[in-house]
Amino acid sequence: MPVDLSKTLVIGISSRSLFDLEDENRIYEDEGLEAYRAYQIAHEDEPPAPGTAFHLVEGLLRLNDASEGHESPLVEVVILSRNDAGIGLRIFNAIKKHGLEDKVTRAAFASGASLTNYLEAFSVDLFLSKSAGDVQDAIDAGFAAALIQEPPEGFEPDKDVIRLAFDGDAVVFSDEAERIYKQQGLEAFVEHERQQARQALAEGPFGKLLKTLSSLQRQFPPEQRPVRIALVTARSAPAHERVIRTLRAWEVDIDEAFFLGGLPKEPVLKAFRAHIFFDDQDTHVEPAARSVPSGKVPYIGHKDEGEQA
16 A cells, blocks of 8 residues: 555655765766766775764654554654765665664655655655755645755764754744745844734744644644644844744643844754754844754745755
C-alpha cells in the first residue's frame, strides 16, 4: 500500500544543510562540476561532519521512537539535492555512519534541476537548504523554507527536548504589520496593532508549519512533550496582544514567548538552546547564528542566486 504522510511532519533538507560540505562546495565553485563530482566519488566512504541542521534532524527523528502504534511516523526526513545519484551515494553512506540508517530512507537527486516541484510530491512541510535560489523558489511556491546559516561553534543540543524558535512578523505571521513599521515608523506600527488587537494576523510562510507542530505536540501529555516551541519577537506591549489573540484563534499552544521590544535576540536564543531559529532579517539571523543553528526566511519574490550542492 502507498505510504500516507498526511499526518506526518515532513522535513525536506539539502545535503549541505545536513552535513558539512563547504569544502566540497568550494571545489564546485572554483574548479567546476567534474572536479566536484570526482572528489565526492573518491571520498564516498569518508563521511562529512554533521552540518548546521544535523542535530535538529537527529532530534526530530527520535520522536518516532515514541510513536509506536501510530499508523504513520510522526516525522519523515527526505534528502532533496541538486546532486546526481552517483554523488548521492556518499550522502547515504554518511547517513549510515552517523547513525541515521533506517531513519532517513527517501531522497531526490535532481542533477541540477529545480527542486521546487518535488516539495509537493514529497508532502514537504519545511524545506531547509543552503541554496538561496532554492529557498526563494520554495517560499514563492508557498512552502515554509529557510536558508541555513553556518553552524555555531560549540553548540551543544538538548538531547531530551527539541527546541524550535520562531520570529513572528514575516515568518509565523504575514508581513502586514512589518510593512507598516518599515514605511511609517514605530509609532504608526504600535497604533495600528493597538487598533487591530482583536483582528487575527494572517498566516506567514511558517504559519501552517507552526500549526502542524502544535498538532504534533498534542499527541503527547503536556508534561511529556518532546518539542518545545518559542516565539522570539521584537514586539513589545501593547503590540503583544494581537499576537497572543492570533495564536489563540489558531488553537496553537507555544511554550515560551519573548516580547523583546528591540533587545537583541541572541542572548535569549542561547539561553533557550534552540535547535534552530527562524527569522527574516539579517540583523537578527547573523548574531543568532553565532550561538544557535539558524535559518533566514526570505520575503516572497526576492530572488537571489543559489548554489549547486
